[in-house]
Amino acid sequence: MSDTHSTGPFIAAIDQGTTSSRCIVFDQDGRIVSVDQKEHEQILPKPGWVEHDAAEIWTNVQLVVSGALDKAGITRSDVRALGITNQRETTLLWDKATGQPVHNALVWQDTRTDALCRELGRNVGQDRFRRETGLPLASYFAGPKIRWLLDNVDGLRERAERGELLFGTMDSWVIWNLTGGVDGGVHVTDVTNASRTMLMNLQTMEWDPKICASMGVPMEVLPEIRSSAEVYGEARGELAGVPVASALGDQQAALFGQTCYSPGEAKSTYGTGTFLLMNTGEEAVNSYNGLLTTVGYRIGNQKPVYALEGSIAVTGSLVQWMRDQMGLINSAAEIETLASSVEDNGGAYFVPAFSGLFAPYWRSDARGVIAGLTRYVTKAHLARAVLEATAWQTREIVDAMQKDSRVELSSVRVDGGMTSNNLLMQTISDFLDAPVVRPLVAETTCLGAAYAAGLAVGFWPDTDALRANWKRAAEWTPRLDVETREREYNNWLKAVQRTMGWIEEEN
Secondary structure: OOOOOOOOOEEEEEEEOOOEEEEEEEOOOOOEEEEEEEEOOOEOOOOOOOEEOHHHHHHHHHHHHHHHHHHHOOOHHHEEEEEEEEOOOOEEEEEOOOOOEOOOEEOOOOOOOHHHHHHHHOOOOOOOOHHHHOOOOOOOOHHHHHHHHHHHOOOHHHHHHOOOEEEEOHHHHHHHHHOOOOOOOOOEEEHHHHOOOOOEEOOOOEEOHHHHHHHOOOHHHOOEEEOOEEEEEEOOHHHOOOEEEEEEEHHHHHHHHOOOOOOOEEEEEEOOOEEEEEEEEOOOOOOOOOOEEEEEEOEOOOOOEEEEEEEEOOOHHHHHHHHHOOOOOOOOOHHHHHHHOOOOOOOOEEEOOEOEEOOOOOEOOOOOEEEOOOOOOOHHHHHHHHHHHHHHHHHHHHHHHHHHHOOOOOEEEEEOHHHHOHHHHHHHHHHHOOOEEEEOOOOHHHHHHHHHHHHHOOOOOOHHHHHHHOOEEEEEOOOOOHHHHHHHHHHHHHHHHHHOOOOOOOO
């Protein structure tokens, strides 16, 4: 698989993702030695409901670990530590005695807790638990999902209160099984995953008894909260004796793998949607501009490092829409060629509010618009407007981050599928007026989990060694003059206003 003839030792990382599970083996230089990957079923019982079979996922995790070791031609004795990264917020309850899930996992995308979240908001609304948790009441987070399972699956609440059930996000499920399951499995989570439940207090880094009571979640089911880089226990089975030494939610793992260890350093992952996280240092910054306050990472017994997070609903999926629904391009890569055939957007702006606007607006009544159309506009101009939409949405989140944190953005490190589009990367740099940097190893999520596990066992001495390891593949610097940038941004903001209030409140 790899052209590096590294003799080891190695670090392995498991990435338990939304559509598949992977295992990647890394060498001392942070280079990929082997990869194995396996998809799992997406279970869609009703509109808006998304579930996974956690037993299938655990089987797949074991298969990809074996596969990655085989492909690398190594055995467990060559592996110094194992790190875990995972799809965040996906919620599971399982039986402590049998190790069997009591229901399918409720996936982060699942919206069945919408009504419950409104009810929990009572007269306070979305921000009821925001000061303590950094999060608005939304169906996205794990706490309300636990409550839904306890309320809607027969007998679960009683079993939970008797201490027979365990809750976990996917990191906890994988670690519990890796370390022995019913036979001594360790029931832990890390601060980054715990910060996405809405049950952890950001100041104390402990479960908040008041919030657990308000949300109707018995504390008996909760795992112990640990740091993101420490030895939780030793693996059994294929990796017997290997320390399980890190856990990070996927977006935080990417922040760590991009070595964003100083305040103001940020990473942006460009996929179907986009996640932007900025390190804010040892201070949890409250957001007044529609962002989430979250834990970035915590190494051993050092102080936790916080981050601000902004999400954009539609970025890569707009390019797919141009291809599949509009038929204006035949492949995603073609959009760059088409957009490069014109000098500018021809006066057109495309705001893809297909399911409302995410950060910093959070307007579910908005719908997509193309504004500024004249007869002059061609499909090439629209292609350009599509790429600019991703860049302007990035700019809006960065502006919100700078307002909230009063920290100046130094540069943005990028990863994800859309980073192969050079025109897009240049446009983002132009619109942000900041450098955009793409690393050599694109698998930053797995790399982050590997880095954290390696730190925990002394495979790498400190974060400075990891910074030295991180190699840039490409960098884009701003080329746009201030007047043009500000005029264009103003036009974009006018187009955003045109999307709002399209859906009438239907009660």
